[in-house]
Amino acid sequence: MxxxxxxxxxxxxxxxxxxxxxxxxxxxxxxxxxxxxxxxxxxxxxxxxxxxxxxxxxxxxxxxxxxxxxxxxxxxxxxxxxxxxxxxxxxxxxxxxxxxxxxxxxxxxxxxGILDKVTIPSSNKKINHFYGYGNKIYIATNYGISVYNLERLEFGDTYFIGAGGSQIAVNQTTVFGDYIYAACYGGNGILKAQVSSRNLIDYNTWQTITTGDFKAIETVENNLYSVNTNRQIFRITNDVLTPLFQYSTIPYDVRNVAGQLMVTTASNVFVYTSDFTLTTQVALSSEFNTTYTTATTDATNIYIGTTDFGILKTPILSPIVFEEIHPDGPLLNTPFSLQVEPNGLWVTFGEHSVFYNPYPLNSRGISHFKNKTWVNTPYGEVFDAKCLNAISINPSNSKQVFISSFFSGLLEVNDDIPTKLYNETNSGLESLILSNDPNYVDVRVGPSAFDSNGLLWTASGFVEKALKSYNPSSNQWKSYALIEASGNPGYGDIVIGSDQTKWLAGSFKYGLIGFNENNGSPKVKQIYTEAENMPTSFVSALALDTKSQLWIGTYSGLRVLYNTSSFFDDDVSVDEIIILEDGIAKELLYEQYITDIKVDGANNKWIGTGDSGLFYLSSDGQNTIYHFTKDNSPLPSNSIREVAIDNTNGIIYIATSKGLVSFRSGSSSTSETLASAFVYPNPVRPNFSMIDQKVKIKGVSENVNIKITDIEGNLVAEAQSKTNLRYNGYNLEVDGGTVYWNGKNLANKVVASGVYLIMLSDLDTYETKVLKLMVVR
The missing domain is CATH 2.130.10.10 (YVTN repeat-like/Quinoprotein amine dehydrogenase)
Structure with missing residues (x-):
């Protein structure tokens, strides 16, 4: 084989x-x-x-x-x-x-083969069902039936079996006796043809035995059964349909399991003998508020797929006790906002449109990844807060988390338990006002961030004083007006500088907004025009790097405000980043929709896009270190919603429109001193590839010199943190607070077994530290 x-x-x-x-x-x-x-x-x-x-x-x-x-x-x-x-x-x-x-x-x-077939509309390519017969599988699709040979791993014929050879939706196929049967939608009913015919591609070969819309068809030993969209199940004998039962809802799944007929509806699983004698019925349990979707069975248990609890396993003989089975994971595969904490991550799922429209409102809970385990809080426990989005963790109390709701206000969570919902009745938050419905309540809280004084800042849509500060210690709120705030449906991002300036992404027409309290005389300013070198007024993402340079993501590209300190005083403009590509000067991320920007411990930039995946750029943007897409990485989608960085462990969390993944980049933030610096693995054993996996020195300071010598003092490798940057081909590379050594010496040869000394010297404070590393080859 x-x-x-x-x-x-x-x-x-x-x-x-x-x-x-x-x-x-x-x-x-x-x-x-x-x-x-x-x-x-x-x-x-x-x-x-x-x-x-x-x-x-x-x-x-x-x-x-x-x-x-x-x-x-x-x-x-x-x-x-x-x-x-x-x-x-x-x-x-x-x-x-x-x-x-x-x-x-x-x-x-x-x-x-089907995905790339240009003659089939994309809306018709859905795979509905596989039926195994001999060495083939019959593939029921929304265009007809295709055949795939499992032994040869190649496609056979495709059958377009509608009138005149048209494409019709086939939900399920089965072989019964000498015939292949197809259950179809679109009024096409049930069709059959001789399975041994060499001319199944000819639609004239297929006979209609009944019309209507049929969900399923299945063979069980000497019986043929079918289910239509009127919720009825039929036995088919000599092409005559005999109704047997009508279910309360249309069955989701009809299958033959070891000579038994299994029918799954939203609230029941029915198990029949081949002659349609009911042997087991599994109803929904009050313990699990869910919907059944599919089921199978072995000799002892029934395994039921659900919409909310993974697989529910129950004994065939007494299907009243259920065991919940699924891998650990977040609530949903539609992450929208992320926030890291030491060794953990918070996730919300409350999306709104690119134009900040939360409708249709979604009712979803929150997920918290801590100690390598997911703690999931369902919607029923979040005080009916809808469209949960931005997350901020109190830096003074890491167990206190605030989660914005783009319809219901601001949710406070303590020790993973939702404790309070702030809205227009109990806080400084306000509802938008509709002239035709003064009783309508809609409190649209978006991005949030804590400042260095412990105040939580939030931005709300469609209110006059959109910028709010909240002091969790004193429970005091303050409100501030922004430019044309009452007409702004929402804000894309908020970051706070060391000078306490609040930078806001002003959604699709308000550009970049800067706000500073200025000791009681607030300063507010925006830039959004072509004269200021903005590619569009639609600003979507912001990040301040370690040099206080503001990176600005827009719907049509990337800009940088290099001098943030003079923003309020001077006529300012932003700059694009020009790179050389094949000797030609080009604008970095030209016309890309930037959805998020994050800065890691090495001051490098992680930039998410709307449909082009994730970019990892050097600190100045001149070098693309990685460009991750669906084609070259495990990203389930090229639509990046948010990125979060665990600088302690060098983990990048990536929320996409189809799920959450993480990448271990290895980079980390620099340390204030060398006291906690260490090297690993230590010792380096023969099965560890230093060239591929690299020895790592963690916990180095920002401006450090690293020398590696053998035990006799001969220099093996040397680097400086501001010179030997990672991904530039050095044997000894520095990325923020982590140093990487590929095990090679100055002669570019892999070192021999022995003890090596790693000498660290902080060039600013003159602090030194020596680490010992044993290499066993």
Whole structure:
């Protein structure tokens, strides 16, 4: 089988490709609560959430995850199928993509034949169902049926079976007797054709046995069953449909499991014998407020997919006790805002449109990643606060967190428990006012940030005094007017400088706004015009770097305000960053929609975009260190919503429109002294590749010289923090508070076994420290 696989993979390129495993530096933080489909494998249950999969070992209950970090695409999954014969999992997606996961989970084959088919509209490419027959699977789609050979790993024919050979939606197929049957939408009913016919591509070969809209069709031993959108299930005998039962809702899933018919509706799972005798019915449990989506069974238990609790496992003989099974993860795969804390992360999911419209209002909870475990707070516990977005952690009390609601006000959380909702009735926050409905309440709180005095600053939409400060110690609020504030629907970002200037991204027409209290005589100023070199008035993201330079993300590119101190006093303009590309001067990130900007411990910039992935730039923007996209990384989407940086551990959290992932960059913030500096791994053992993985010296100060010598004092490597910057090809590289050594000496040879001395010297304070490192080759 392995030899055949190699041969046909070569033949199928570029229709197929092998996925890359990124697990060395990346971690997926996907939600596995909403299960779309299940499949049963060899001693395993496969469960598919929106864009990730996990497996349950039936014997041990061991759970393993499969997501973009392992090589999945991150697209939206519509169905899955497991082949016992070929020991592989087939994944179908809404966009027509197919991925094949071989049983060891180390190899993923990407099949793009349907995805790339130009004659099929993108709206018709959804994969609805796989049916295995011999060495083939029949692929039911919104355009018809395609055939894929699992032995040869190649496509066969495609059947357009509508009138005149038109494309019609086929929901499910099955083979019964000598015929293949198709359950169709669009009034096309149930069609059949001889499965052995060599002319199935001819629509005239297909016969209509009934009209209407049919959700499913399934063979169970000597019986054929079908379900229509009127919630009825039929037995089909000699092409005559006999109604058997009408469900309260349209079944989501109809399948044959080991000679049993399983029907899953929103509130029940029905298990029948092959002749439609009901043997088990599993109703919703009061303990789990959810919707059933799919189900399968083994000899002992039923495994039910739900929208809110992953898989619920219950005994067949007594289906009243449920065990919740899923990997640890956040509530949803739609992260919107992030905020890091030491060894942790807060996540909200309350999105609004790019024009700051929160409708339709969403009701979603919050997730907190701490001590490597997710603590999830559902919507029912957040005082009905809708559209939760920006997050600020009190620097004086890390257990106190404030979360903005773009409809309900400001939520306070203490020790992971929501404790108070601030709104127009109990705080300085205000509701927008509608002239035609004075009783309408809508408190749109957006970005927030703490200043060095412990005040929380927030920006609200559609109110006169949009800028608010709140003192958590005294419970005092103050309000300040901004430029044309009452007409501004919302603000994209807020950052606070060391001089206490508040910088705000003024949404889609107000540009960059600066505000300073100025000892009771507030200063307010905005820049947004072409004369000020702004590419657009739509400012979306802001970041202050370690040099107090303000990086400005807009809907149409990137700008930098280098001199922030003279903003209120001088006629200022911002600058684009010009880079050389193939000897030609170009503007960095020209016309890109910048969604977020974050500065790491090395003063480098992480810049998220609306549809071009994530950029990691050197401190001055002249060098692109990384450009991560769906094609070269585990990003599940190129639409970046927010980035958060754990400078202590060198972890970059990346919220995308289709899920949360993290990247271990290794960089960290500099330390005030060398007292906590250390080197790892120590000792360096033979199985550690210094060239690829690199020895790391953590906790160095901002302006440091590093020398590495052997035990006899011979110089092996040397670097300075402001010269030997990372990613410039040095053997000894400095990135913020972390130094990287690839194990090579001045002759560019990997060093031999021995003890090496690492001498650190702070060039500003003259502090020194010596570390010892043992290398075993």
């Amino acid at each position: 392995f030899k055949k696989l190699i041969v046909f993979l070569i033949c199928l390129l570029p229709l197929s490709a092998m996925a890359q495993d990124f697990s060395a530096l990346w971690t997926g933080h996907f939600s596995y609560y909403n299960i779309k489909q299940v499949a049963q494998g060899t001693n395993k249950i496969y469960a598919a959430s929106e864009n990730a999969i996990f497996t349950i070992d039936i014997a041990t209950n061991e759970i393993k995850e499969l997501n973009t970090v392992n090589g999945l695409s991150g697209e939206t999954i519509s169905t899955i199928y497991y082949s016992d014969v070929y020991q592989l999992l087939v994944i179908g997606y809404e966009n027509g993509l197919i991925e094949i996961v071989f049983d060891n989970n180390d190899t993923i084959l990407t099949v793009v």
